[in-house]
Amino acid sequence: MKYLSQFLFVISTRKIDLLLIVFFFVVISLLDAIGIGLIGPFIGLAVKPETIERSAWLYSLYGYLNLKSINQFIALIGLAIIILFYFKSFLYYRIQNYVLKFCYTQQVWLRLRMLRTYLSLPYTFYLKTNSAHVIQNIGTESANFTYSIAVPLLNSIANAFVLAVILLLMAKTDLLATVSIFGILLVAIVPFHYFRHRVALWGKEGLEANTETIRVVNHAIGGLKTTKLIGCESFFENQLLAQANKYSKAASLFHSFQQLPRIVVEALLITFVVGFVSLSLVIAERSDSLVSVLGIFAIASVRIIPSASQLLTCMGVLRNNKPTLDRIYLDLKELETPESLKYLGMSRKVNSSKTTQVHPFTDKIVIDELSYSYPGAARQSLKDVSLTIRKGESIALIGKSGAGKTTLSDIFLGLLIPESGDIQVDGESIYKDLRSWQNLIGYIPQSIFLMDDTIERNIAFGIPDEQIDKQKLDAAIKKSQLTELIEQLPEGVHTFVGENGVRLSGGQRQRIGIARALYYEREILVLDEATSALDNETESLISEALRELGRTKTMIVIAHRLTTVEHCDRVYEMSNGQIVRSGSYQEIVIEGQSHDD
Numbered sequence: 001m002k003y004l005s006q007f008l009f010v011i012s013t014r015k016i017d018l019l020l021i022v023f024f025f026v027v028i029s030l031l032d033a034i035g036i037g038l039i040g041p042f043i044g045l046a047v048k049p050e051t052i053e054r055s056a057w058l059y060s061l062y063g064y065l066n067l068k069s070i071n072q073f074i075a076l077i078g079l080a081i082i083i084l085f086y087f088k089s090f091l092y093y094r095i096q097n098y099v100l101k102f103c104y105t106q107q108v109w110l111r112l113r114m115l116r117t118y119l120s121l122p123y124t125f126y127l128k129t130n131s132a133h134v135i136q137n138i139g140t141e142s143a144n145f146t147y148s149i150a151v152p153l154l155n156s157i158a159n160a161f162v163l164a165v166i167l168l169l170m171a172k173t174d175l176l177a178t179v180s181i182f183g184i185l186l187v188a189i190v191p192f193h194y195f196r197h198r199v200a201l202w203g204k205e206g207l208e209a210n211t212e213t214i215r216v217v218n219h220a221i222g223g224l225k226t227t228k229l230i231g232c233e234s235f236f237e238n239q240l241l242a243q244a245n246k247y248s249k250a251a252s253l254f255h256s257f258q259q260l261p262r263i264v265v266e267a268l269l270i271t272f273v274v275g276f277v278s279l280s281l282v283i284a285e286r287s288d289s290l291v292s293v294l295g296i297f298a299i300a301s302v303r304i305i306p307s308a309s310q311l312l313t314c315m316g317v318l319r320n321n322k323p324t325l326d327r328i329y330l331d332l333k334e335l336e337t338p339e340s341l342k343y344l345g346m347s348r349k350v351n352s353s354k355t356t357q358v359h360p361f362t363d364k365i366v367i368d369e370l371s372y373s374y375p376g377a378a379r380q381s382l383k384d385v386s387l388t389i390r391k392g393e394s395i396a397l398i399g400k401s402g403a404g405k406t407t408l409s410d411i412f413l414g415l416l417i418p419e420s421g422d423i424q425v426d427g428e429s430i431y432k433d434l435r436s437w438q439n440l441i442g443y444i445p446q447s448i449f450l451m452d453d454t455i456e457r458n459i460a461f462g463i464p465d466e467q468i469d470k471q472k473l474d475a476a477i478k479k480s481q482l483t484e485l486i487e488q489l490p491e492g493v494h495t496f497v498g499e500n501g502v503r504l505s506g507g508q509r510q511r512i513g514i515a516r517a518l519y520y521e522r523e524i525l526v527l528d529e530a531t532s533a534l535d536n537e538t539e540s541l542i543s544e545a546l547r548e549l550g551r552t553k554t555m556i557v558i559a560h561r562l563t564t565v566e567h568c569d570r571v572y573e574m575s576n577g578q579i580v581r582s583g584s585y586q587e588i589v590i591e592g593q594s595h596d597d
């Protein structure tokens, strides 16, 4: 029941549609039965044509058709069976198609719903969650949900229904035999019930091993240069081997287990039939009543064995994939916000209206006594930080590593929410409408994230091709000193940069980051200056780009090289999460250095 309620929560459809799908599954099972069921009687009829007289309606149909011989009539029945069979096959295919389409559409919505949810989460979620978890959930677990949960669950419901109907019909003919078959099915369930925890454990182990595998691959390939240089390939290979072995053990145990239902049900039925016949002969010495009982078992083997073993197999699959359902359910239940649920309107395209509102900014930004501690951290990373930035000013944050510069900028960007204190823009708190505050800011991180796509798409990040404004693009390229580079490339702005920009130098990547911030024409720019050393020419190109920007934009520069902050109006020096000094470049950097000397 809990399984079903979790399933209904995850699936994005009306309950009535689900009932329809279950109904279709029932039709499929019945059509299956018809397909097999028709051949036996037809062959019986062909071998013993005289049996036709036993069926009143067949015999009168024969008379009505006025055919030359009974064989002709049987051939005609054969033709009808062929037509019926083709019709059944067609219907079977169409229904299967519909059902699978339904299930795979669920996968589409689930993927979108999960991505929405993960994207809407606060940045702190990603400080404690490995991206392998998210990648796996959206990539493979949503697919798993379709073919290892949705399809088997609906299939089980339908098969349970079909079984119940067949057993009820059989009960009318022979109650004792039906009760016996029912008993056999119950006995068959016992081992599966007994092993249920182990089956779930195999599923959990498999799931965890897959997450770990993605993590290992991320580490090995993500740090490829380091991996190759240090020569620690075998370290990652061994890690992967351990996880792959864990998965293969769990999967092979489960897949062997999956074969059991058919074997167990078959073995029990055979034991019962042979035992029943033998005992009847030995004890009761009668064989007359055996015929009807055996007839019942013939039906049982044709229809009940497939249904029962399918039901048991599906139940095993469902149990094995319970960890997948738990994981998806818990993430959606805990993390989903009203915001991320908005998609349920189910339009084909996701609208991007939320990015249009912009906070007005005409005067100043006041950072007022901000304090922050990371979740689980023993000490504060920021303590009562206050500063004011006027529109059009450029300020620099300097200080030793770990001083709190990135933390302050992450709060400024609205990625981290402070414990206490506030940021006000023109007298109004940014927390009243964080999104529209963020729409004011362009961010140029230390390590620019580049998609494995063209330069153009990387600059106009997140904008569909047809909506890219070429004029803005050209202006951004020019201001970020990228014109020369792009002119040299045979495919110009349409050149692919490679995964994370491997085909570009560090300085070129940084300038693409600047161009991206410029393309969006944001009022305020936050620049986390690259720590890696750039050659003099690149550095001067970037400094030039920044100086150019400083003339028109409000800028916050997190500086690792003091030369780049020369053009800033004020410099703030941070230490241990506090601002310890502030003043002009001259006062803080030049005079500060001479004091140090």
Ligand SMILES: Nc1ncnc2c1ncn2[C@@H]1O[C@H](COP(=O)(O)OP(=O)(O)OP(=O)(O)O)[C@@H](O)[C@H]1O
Pocket (backbone or CB within 6 Å): 127, 374, 375, 377, 381, 399, 400, 401, 402, 403, 404, 405, 406, 407, 408
């Ligand atoms: N996710 C985190 N969890 C716990 N503590 C953190 C986390 N991120 C940073 N810190 C701690 O917060 C303090 C400030 O770090 P921050 O990254 O803001 O420094 P920084 O001045 O930007 O350093 P750098 O110049 O090296 O980037 C440090 O003591 C750091 O250890």
